[in-house]
Amino acid sequence: MNTNLTETQKDYAVFLPAVSGFYATFIGKQRFEEYVNYKRIPKNFVNGVESLNFLDPKAQFNYKWCLYSAGHAALDLNKDAPGEDMFRNRDKSTSWTLGDSGGFQIGKGVWEGDWKDPHCPKASKKRTAVLKWMDALMDYGMILDIPAWVSRSPEGQKATGIKKYEDALAATDINNQYFMKNKTGACKFVNVLQGENHTDADNWYEHMKHYCDPKQYPETHFNGWAMGGQNMCDIHLVLKRLVALRHDGLLEKGVHDIMHFLGTSKLEWATLLTDIQRAVRKYHNENFTITFDCASPFLATANGQVYTSIEIEDRKKWVYRMIASADDKKYSTDTRPWRDGVLADSIFPKFEDSPVTKGLTMKDVCIYAPGDLNKMKKEGKTSWDSFSYAIQMGHNIWMHLTAVQEANRQYDAGMIPAMLVDESFDRVMLKDIVEAIFATSNKEESEMIIEEYSRYWMSIIGTRGAVGKKTVNASTQFANLFEEV
Amino acid sequence: MKDTLLDIVKHTHTLGFLNLVKIVSDSKETTIESMADDRSVIMKGKFHKPVAGIDGTFGMPQLNKLDILLKVPEYKDNAKITVTTRDKDGVKYPTGLHFENANGDFKNDYRFMNAEIIEEKLKSVKFRGVTWDIEFEPTMASVTRLSYQVQANSEETSFIAKTDGTDLKFYFGDHSTHAGEFIFQPNVTGTLDKNWAWPVAQVLQILKLAESSSLKIHLSNEGALQITVDSGIGEYQFILPAQSK
Numbered sequence: 001m002n003t004n005l006t007e008t009q010k011d012y013a014v015f016l017p018a019v020s021g022f023y024a025t026f027i028g029k030q031r032f033e034e035y036v037n038y039k040r041i042p043k044n045f046v047n048g049v050e051s052l053n054f055l056d057p058k059a060q061f062n063y064k065w066c067l068y069s070a071g072h073a074a075l076d077l078n079k080d081a082p083g084e085d086m087f088r089n090r091d092k093s094t095s096w097t098l099g100d101s102g103g104f105q106i107g108k109g110v111w112e113g114d115w116k117d118p119h120c121p122k123a124s125k126k127r128t129a130v131l132k133w134m135d136a137l138m139d140y141g142m143i144l145d146i147p148a149w150v151s152r153s154p155e156g157q158k159a160t161g162i163k164k165y166e167d168a169l170a171a172t173d174i175n176n177q178y179f180m181k182n183k184t185g186a187c188k189f190v191n192v193l194q195g196e197n198h199t200d201a202d203n204w205y206e207h208m209k210h211y212c213d214p215k216q217y218p219e220t221h222f223n224g225w226a227m228g229g230q231n232m233c234d235i236h237l238v239l240k241r242l243v244a245l246r247h248d249g250l251l252e253k254g255v256h257d258i259m260h261f262l263g264t265s266k267l268e269w270a271t272l273l274t275d276i277q278r279a280v281r282k283y284h285n286e287n288f289t290i291t292f293d294c295a296s297p298f299l300a301t302a303n304g305q306v307y308t309s310i311e312i313e314d315r316k317k318w319v320y321r322m323i324a325s326a327d328d329k330k331y332s333t334d335t336r337p338w339r340d341g342v343l344a345d346s347i348f349p350k351f352e353d354s355p356v357t358k359g360l361t362m363k364d365v366c367i368y369a370p371g372d373l374n375k376m377k378k379e380g381k382t383s384w385d386s387f388s389y390a391i392q393m394g395h396n397i398w399m400h401l402t403a404v405q406e407a408n409r410q411y412d413a414g415m416i417p418a419m420l421v422d423e424s425f426d427r428v429m430l431k432d433i434v435e436a437i438f439a440t441s442n443k444e445e446s447e448m449i450i451e452e453y454s455r456y457w458m459s460i461i462g463t464r465g466a467v468g469k470k471t472v473n474a475s476t477q478f479a480n481l482f483e484e485v
Numbered sequence: 486m487k488d489t490l491l492d493i494v495k496h497t498h499t500l501g502f503l504n505l506v507k508i509v510s511d512s513k514e515t516t517i518e519s520m521a522d523d524r525s526v527i528m529k530g531k532f533h534k535p536v537a538g539i540d541g542t543f544g545m546p547q548l549n550k551l552d553i554l555l556k557v558p559e560y561k562d563n564a565k566i567t568v569t570t571r572d573k574d575g576v577k578y579p580t581g582l583h584f585e586n587a588n589g590d591f592k593n594d595y596r597f598m599n600a601e602i603i604e605e606k607l608k609s610v611k612f613r614g615v616t617w618d619i620e621f622e623p624t625m626a627s628v629t630r631l632s633y634q635v636q637a638n639s640e641e642t643s644f645i646a647k648t649d650g651t652d653l654k655f656y657f658g659d660h661s662t663h664a665g666e667f668i669f670q671p672n673v674t675g676t677l678d679k680n681w682a683w684p685v686a687q688v689l690q691i692l693k694l695a696e697s698s699s700l701k702i703h704l705s706n707e708g709a710l711q712i713t714v715d716s717g718i719g720e721y722q723f724i725l726p727a728q729s730k
Binding site: 197198199234236237424425452453454455456469471472473474475476477478480481482483484485 | 523524525527608609610611612613615642643659661662682684707708709724725726727728729730
């Protein structure tokens with residue numbers, strides 16, 4: 001069982017687990033108090049709760065990369081926040097963290113303020129706090145973008161004053177200018193690209209690209225890109241953008257080395273992004289690194305599910321399976337190994353152990369016996385306490401990372417996910433097209449190749465947004481032809 | 486009243502993509518609006534005569550239910566369909582439709598959506614306008630030919646309309662797929678030379694209304710398609726923004 005996932009990362013696009021505040025809290029608080037009762041900690045966790053801190057080489061398993069969001073962090077660095085210690089006292093020599101900015105919180109209306117007004121006290125306070133937090137704690141950070149989808153979020157519109165795409169663009173401009181002027185240089189920033197269709201995405205890029213231009217801003221330019229909105233789920237748009245970046249001089253070695261894809265969970269995309277990373281490294285920028293994140297390992301557990309197995313077959317859909325986990329008070333005295341118990345009792349048809357579950361017993365997860373009271377001093381229905389969730393999150397992180405790396409290993413060994421090959425008439429493989437796009441240094445030629453496969457791109461389904469055939473839709477022309485009255 | 490309701494259902498719910506309408510009515514005119522959830526079709530219409538007894542603004546939700554009620558055999562002959570109203574601040578406004586069969590022993594009520602909610606759910610939009618480059622009345626034969634191509638290219642969700650000389654041609658698929666093309670309308674004046682795509686299902690469903698209504702197509706190189714349908718009871722304008730990535 002692989003406990004050093006940093007070592008096996010090779011030259012794959014880098015998956016970043018989007019660490020939940022809930023998970024980080026256990027690691028942080030336990031450093032200051034007996035947040036989890038010592039007797040409660042499973043015997044196989046040789047370093048106590050710290051065993052779950054995968055950024056630490058001494059944990060149950062080690063993986064040096066992750067994403068953490070300012071959106072749920074305690075931003076005031078002058079205030080003690082033990083629950084934030086996983087990131088406040090992170091060893092930067094053995095780990096690398098990308099900070100998400102909290103644009104999602106603005107879009108959802110959680111961070112209130114008139115973000116269109118550069119002097120709005122509420123928005124200014126938050127903007128300042130996010131920048132300071134990024135500069136102090138993160139290796140790379142996203143600028144504080146206002147996602148274009150806020151125009152479809154009634155709560156976001158109400159709380160932020162952002163009514164339409166143009167407002168989101170203007171408000172992001174304000175944040176970008178502030179970040180550029182006030183950043184210390186300790187954290188490198190990536191320029192977030194938004195837009196819900198090709199037209200808006202092109203417009204956003206043209207409007208915002210100058211922030212990455214070292215000719216205009218030799219000392220303060222941003223250092224890479226983050227793909228949000230349609231940019232993160234539409235391979236046609238991704239390739240168009242990369243070609244534009246290359247020929248605009250905005251994908252340069254040592255200057256713009258990072259490109260991050262927000263909220264990307266599909267295994268097929270893990271291999272597709274590796275193809276792109278390799279092609280860009282081969283023909284243009286040898287440092288170019290693609291990162292992508294998702295919160296699935298954490299969200300799955302919050303929904304009571306654990307990852308049980310990875311399914312990778314040639315020319316099939318590639319998936320990691322999640323199933324509702326064991327939750328029964330009858331297991332509170334069950335000392336069987338977790339894997340044996342869940343298989344013997346047919347809770348899962350298959351289960352792959354991780355360094356977190358190897359040595360774990362049934363009672364380590366299902367901790368409450370009948371009659372036991374929870375933290376609220378009540379007897380609940382579940383046999384889980386909050387640490388049961390953290391344990392299973394740790395397992396899910398390892399499984400997700402392993403799935404991503406295994407997908408890449410099998411892809412390199414010649415297996416292909418169905419999504420990345422079309423054999424309807426000729427054999428069309430994504431890998432070959434990507435190679436051809438970047439092999440030529442002629443921009444028009446690259447663009448022609450991309451357009452040649454316009455329909456093929458629709459068969460490569462992204463995680464969200466307008467995907468598949470829905471990438472062709474009426475949204476652009478509706479905006480051009482109609483106005484709300 | 487029943488004919489008007491049947492006309493509304495026929496030009497909205499039955500098409501398969503318009504499920505909520507807004508009615509605005511007074512003593513001078515009665516108008517109707519609707520929009521597909523994906524904004525592929527925006528419909529605005531006006532009845533030739535104002536509909537009596539429904540003054541006000543209200544929504545008609547769940548048109549499938551209204552469709553069922555209108556088809557119930559109990560309401561086929563001599564049924565009474567009346568508009569129910571409520572009085573608020575001295576003003577009467579419509580709240581629904583009451584269905585009662587001839588014997589008075591079989592009844593249903595269909596509720597309207599109030600003005601505040603329908604204004605939220607179906608925001609009115611204003612068409613900025615375009616130059617219509619091509620206008621013509623399609624024949625049923627052309628619509629039938631279109632449906633053949635739709636069947637032959639069932640995997641295609643959109644088609645492209647362009648002129649080739651004086652012929653207006655519809656194209657399905659491209660060099661990388663199964664494909665088809667045909668002349669939809671010969672002898673047109675005007676040029677369409679952009680690769681705008683149009684949604685297959687929506688266009689075909691609207692064009693099929695030509696079986697019982699007069700119908701006119703307006704196409705613009707600016708990326709808009711309008712199909713005007715006159716049912717004899719009302720005139721409906723279906724505007725389709727072109728589809729693109």
